[in-house]
Amino acid sequence: MLNLTKLPTMTEKAQLLQAQFLLRSLNLPLDTLLSRLLPHVRLSSSNSNWYRLSKSSLWRQCQATADSITRRSIRQMSLKLRNETLARHRAAPSHTLLTHCRPTVCIDPILWLPMTQCERSRCLRWRLGWLPSDYSTVCPLHPNRSLTKSHAIQCLRMHHRLMMLETIDDPLSFLLNLLPTRRPKPTSKGTPWTIRWPATCTILFELDFLQH
Numbered sequence: 001m002l003n004l005t006k007l008p009t010m011t012e013k014a015q016l017l018q019a020q021f022l023l024r025s026l027n028l029p030l031d032t033l034l035s036r037l038l039p040h041v042r043l044s045s046s047n048s049n050w051y052r053l054s055k056s057s058l059w060r061q062c063q064a065t066a067d068s069i070t071r072r073s074i075r076q077m078s079l080k081l082r083n084e085t086l087a088r089h090r091a092a093p094s095h096t097l098l099t100h101c102r103p104t105v106c107i108d109p110i111l112w113l114p115m116t117q118c119e120r121s122r123c124l125r126w127r128l129g130w131l132p133s134d135y136s137t138v139c140p141l142h143p144n145r146s147l148t149k150s151h152a153i154q155c156l157r158m159h160h161r162l163m164m165l166e167t168i169d170d171p172l173s174f175l176l177n178l179l180p181t182r183r184p185k186p187t188s189k190g191t192p193w194t195i196r197w198p199a200t201c202t203i204l205f206e207l208d209f210l211q212h
């Protein structure tokens with residue numbers, strides 16, 4: 001769940017550093033050794049590390065789209081590629097938790113918005129699929145049912161309490177995805193949260209209670 005913290009994978013980070021190295025090598029003073037060697041190492045016949053690094057998807061995308069490559073354009077392209085990768089993963093049936101997270105790469109506000117430690121813990125555990133934790137726990141209110149996420153949504157009447165349409169599969173995740181990604185301004189936009197945020201915290205508290 002690196003997407004919660006906007007952290008790249010090791011491969012993505014390596015490609016970013018490689019692209020920055022290639023950019024630096026293209027802007028070296030003319031009397032440096034690497035600058036003198038560039039006409040040779042840029043050829044495919046040289047079989048050089050420089051040539052191999054230039055075949056990374058990030059560097060090729062930067063070359064294809066930007067007139068002049070800069071550190072800024074490299075970072076922007078890297079973020080664009082990470083968003084595309086996230087979209088592919090969200091579309092895959094094996095990433096069910098990811099489909100309920102935000103569709104773009106950003107720091108999830110549940111990590112930094114003001115709330116108590118317990119509330120943040122419950123929000124994170126809901127995101128990570130740890131609350132409810134596993135399918136072996138029985139719902140104390142319905143002893144013949146397992147405390148799964150779908151049962152918890154029905155059992156705690158989340159749609160009704162959060163004032164969400166029944167067509168939304170996971171109303172709690174849907175609401176968490178609507179939390180502001182920047183510090184909210186004192187406008188009327190924050191008004192709906194005065195009702196829904198306490199309801200969200202109460203639902204997660206009850207769910208935590210049912211699980212234990």
Ligand SMILES: [Zn+2]
Nearest residue numbers: 139141142155
């Ligand atoms: Zn129940």
